[in-house]
Each structure stands twice: as C-alpha cells, then as structure tokens.
Amino acid sequence: MSTTQTHHPLWVAYGPSGVVGSIRKDDEGYIVTMAGADSSLGAFPSMEIAKSALHAHMTPGSDWPQFREH
Numbered sequence: 001m002s003t004t005q006t007h008h009p010l011w012v013a014y015g016p017s018g019v020v021g022s023i024r025k026d027d028e029g030y031i032v033t034m035a036g037a038d039s040s041l042g043a044f045p046s047m048e049i050a051k052s053a054l055h056a057h058m059t060p061g062s063d064w065p066q067f068r069e070h
Contacts, residue, residue: 011047013054013065020058020065023050032057 011023021034029043030050034057041057044050055064 010070011067012070013051013067015058015062015065020062021054023047023054023067 009025012019013021013023019035021032021037024031024033025047026043029045030047031043032041032050032054033039034041034054041053044053051067055062058065
C-alpha cells in the first residue's frame with residue numbers, strides 16, 4: 001500500500017506586529033484564514049484576489065502585508 005501526499009502551497013502574511021493570516025492553495029482555490037480565526041474567509045479564484053481579501057479584513061488603514069511562501 002502506498003500513500004500519496006499532495007503538497008498544497010501555503011503563504012503566510014506578515015504585518016508590522018507579526019502574522020496576520022495565511023493563504024493556502026487547494027482544489028477549491030486559494031483559502032484565506034486570518035490569524036486566530038476559527039474558520040476561513042472562503043475560497044478565492046486567484047492569489048491576487050485572495051491577497052486583497054486578506055488585506056481587506058485587516059485593521060482599516062493597515063499597510064499591505066508581506067507574503068512569504070512556506
């Protein structure tokens with residue numbers, strides 16, 4: 001019996017005070033989860049839309065976060 005593992009890329013969003021959220025690619029699209037949240041914001045069709053959704057859920061006036069792939 002063999003096990004196949006699927007790698008789903010993960011990007012972590014960093015603001016001035018640390019991690020603010022993450023974006024994970026899977027079969028549904030790009031899944032956005034804010035740091036400390038119990039559930040995701042949902043699936044988005046592109047990375048750019050996912051990044052914008054994550055930024056839109058940050059504190060108003062926040063600078064654009066830095067995204068790093070993990």
